[in-house]
Amino acid sequence: MPFVHAVLALLVLVAAFPGTAVAEPVDAYPRIVERTITEFIRPGYDRLAAEAGAMDKVAAALCASPSEETLSAARGQFADLVDAWSRVELLRFGPVREDNRYERLNFWPDRRSLGLRQVQRIIAGKDESAIGAKALWDKSVAVQGLGALEFALFGTGADKLAEAGAADFRCRYAESIAARMAATAGDVASDWNKADGFSAVLLEPGDDNPVYRTHGEVVQDLLRAMTEEMQFVRDLKIVAIMGEDAKDANPRVAPFRRAGLTVAAIKANVESVLAMFEKGDFISALGEEDAWLSQSLRFEIGQVFQSLGQVEDDFGKALRDEDKRKFLDLVLLSLHGAKESIGDYYAGRTGLAIGFNSFDGD
Incomplete structure (x- = not known):
């Protein structure tokens, strides 16, 4: 896995140079917005x-x-x-x-x-x-x-x-x-x-739109939603609960821990990012040379699922078990990789800089 992350990091750096970045694929954005609304959000x-x-x-x-x-x-x-x-x-x-x-x-x-x-x-x-x-x-x-x-x-x-x-x-x-x-x-x-509700705000950007001037701005916010969710899961639902070590763990504040649904909910959170990316067909904004990105994202999220499967039986107990905590460390690594795929590589190739999100600094 470290090799995969290293390759991804290298590709992100390559994408950052003006000479290698693709032109802004504006033609794909309206369809991405429409598909995201009709196939995922609604x-x-x-x-x-x-x-x-x-x-x-x-x-x-x-x-x-x-x-x-x-x-x-x-x-x-x-x-x-x-x-x-x-x-x-x-x-x-x-x-x-x-x-x-x-x-x-x-x-x-x-x-x-x-x-x-x-x-x-x-x-x-x-x-x-x-x-x-x-x-x-x-x-x-x-x-x-x-x-x-x-x-x-x-x-x-x-x-x-x-x-x-x-x-x-x-x-x-x-x-x-x-x-x-x-x-x-x-x-x-x-x-x-509603046809004339908030969907119209996303579907019909322009000078008269109170929020968005272009479809690119809409896609930018959709990308931010995906990266925010991965950061939210990583920082608030895992890191903050894990603590510095097993003795510092606080499983009592884990979401849905009374119902035993902590891991199931996190899995659904992470899977929703992949679903939004694929159902919105975000990859269509990139060229054939970047088609591997979907597989990379699917791989990282698959690694999250595999590692979470090792702690699913008793998440609270796993937080206090040094051996089990290693699987959570792998979850954090894969979440970071997935976030980089969208927030750094995809954003870099399309020119849609995401910038800070609402969880930065939490």
């Missing part, structure tokens, strides 16, 4: 809305008929909902940014567990003002998304959800969160599907 949000709607239904079924079976179904649907979210998490722009929808859907990282404590207070105090999708809209973003729903379904005392009358309020709160998420995700999906 289907991704449509699935998120569908999974949130299904979560609402299974949560209602759990409350109506508490049992081990209905609790298991609710927890299983939660895993599907996390997967759907994790595949659009990289989209930090557009309709999801209106009214703090992004944070409403998933408030993470929850620094100093301030959000968790709010959720715990609602459940412990049986706060009726938090019941109902409309009521939750007026509450903190931290108590109406995936983190809150995870604690309701998997946190301390959640097993009582399977017992009739043992956790009625907790179940109604979980159902309210699911209903709120279904409404929020549905609004985001609807906004992306």
